[in-house]
Amino acid sequence: HIYAASSSTHKPLPNQNCTDPDPRNGGPVTPNITLESMDIIEAELGPLLQAGGAYQPTDCQAQYHVAIVVPFRDRYAHLSIFLRNMHPFLMTQRIAYRIFIIEQTNGKPFNRAAMMNIGYLEALKLYQWDCFIFHDVDLIPLDTRNLYNCPRQPRHMSVAIDKWNFKLPYRTIFGGVSAMTRQQFQAVNGFSNSFFGWGGEDDDMSNRLKHANLFISRYPLNIARYMMLKHQKEKANPKRYENLQNGMSKIESDGINSIKYEIYSIKEFPTFTWYLAELKNSE
Numbered sequence: 591h592i593y594a595a596s597s598s599t600h601k602p603l604p605n606q607n608c609t610d611p612d613p614r615n616g617g618p619v620t621p622n623i624t625l626e627s628m629d630i631i632e633a634e635l636g637p638l639l640q641a642g643g644a645y646q647p648t649d650c651q652a653q654y655h656v657a658i659v660v661p662f663r664d665r666y667a668h669l670s671i672f673l674r675n676m677h678p679f680l681m682t683q684r685i686a687y688r689i690f691i692i693e694q695t696n697g698k699p700f701n702r703a704a705m706m707n708i709g710y711l712e713a714l715k716l717y718q719w720d721c722f723i724f725h726d727v728d729l730i731p732l733d734t735r736n737l738y739n740c741p742r743q744p745r746h747m748s749v750a751i752d753k754w755n756f757k758l759p760y761r762t763i764f765g766g767v768s769a770m771t772r773q774q775f776q777a778v779n780g781f782s783n784s785f786f787g788w789g790g791e792d793d794d795m796s797n798r799l800k801h802a803n804l805f806i807s808r809y810p811l812n813i814a815r816y817m818m819l820k821h822q823k824e825k826a827n828p829k830r831y832e833n834l835q836n837g838m839s840k841i842e843s844d845g846i847n848s849i850k851y852e853i854y855s856i857k858e859f860p861t862f863t864w865y866l867a868e869l870k871n872s873e
């Protein structure tokens with residue numbers, strides 16, 4: 591024989607760029623929302639991932655390096671369902687990604703926006719991600735044509751949620767799942783750290799984007815579909831309107847340049863990278 595083993599002749603070029611999956615091959619998916627133990631999920635997904643819940647296609651060069659940042663506290667059942675569905679969903683997208691879970695310590699009311707700021711800053715210590723997707727732990731995508739990358743404008747991803755009858759509640763909404771490039775996030779100084787408790791932090795980001803002359807882009811309603819896992823309503827922050835009003839004058843002083851926090855623990859689990867963070871900014 592003068593030929594090399596057939597497997598090597600068929601090996602795709604490693605320096606070939608990945609292309610987006612063809613939308614004609616994508617479509618609705620049914621999420622698996624049965625609760626499974628973390629052991630089983632790790633056994634299922636671990637072998638397909640790199641430590642810390644990282645993935646990259648091996649047969650082409652990924653064009654997007656995406657940090658998935660999840661603000662988290664005390665929603666373990668949601669977390670296991672989230673991981674179990676997100677990894678298989680994202681693996682088909684030809685992107686490199688890693689899932690970051692940012693857990694806030696007990697004490698202060700939950701501060702979703704600050705956890706996302708911390709996720710952004712910590713993720714950049716590991717890799718120069720070009721794209722950040724901020725993701726509620728209770729939202730599960732329902733269509734594989736919903737691509738987890740960062741286009742020219744910030745993208746609001748969770749347009750059509752079952753809980754709201756798959757309708758967009760209002761035009762400027764930016765909560766749930768949203769995608770921004772590193773440059774866009776940097777340009778608006780990240781999220782405000784002033785929103786403790788439920789509500790307003792997403793609308794404040796929406797205001798920041800507008801202020802920076804950025805526009806919110808969206809996939810159509812039939813693609814950007816999500817299921818929200820059931821949970822109790824959190825206590826709304828009574829200061830959310832006041833914070834929103836003051837927000838516009840604080841963009842330069844309240845954000846990733848003013849956050850104070852301590853990381854108590856960093857762990858690379860098979861399906862995610864976990865940070866336990868104490869927020870030091872005061873309420």
Ligand code: UD2
Binds near residue numbers: 702764765766823
């Ligand atoms: C809406 C927004 C959400 C956020 C929130 C107001 C959508 C689809 N969602 O969600 O992005 O703007 O209003 O703050 O627009 N979390 C915990 N533990 C907690 C509390 C919150 O882990 O004790 C995290 C978790 O990732 C959760 C997210 O914060 O999914 C949003 O909180 P929520 O699900 O209680 O609020 P919801 O559904 O009203």
Ligand code: MN
Binds near residue numbers: 726818821
């Ligand atoms: Mn929710």
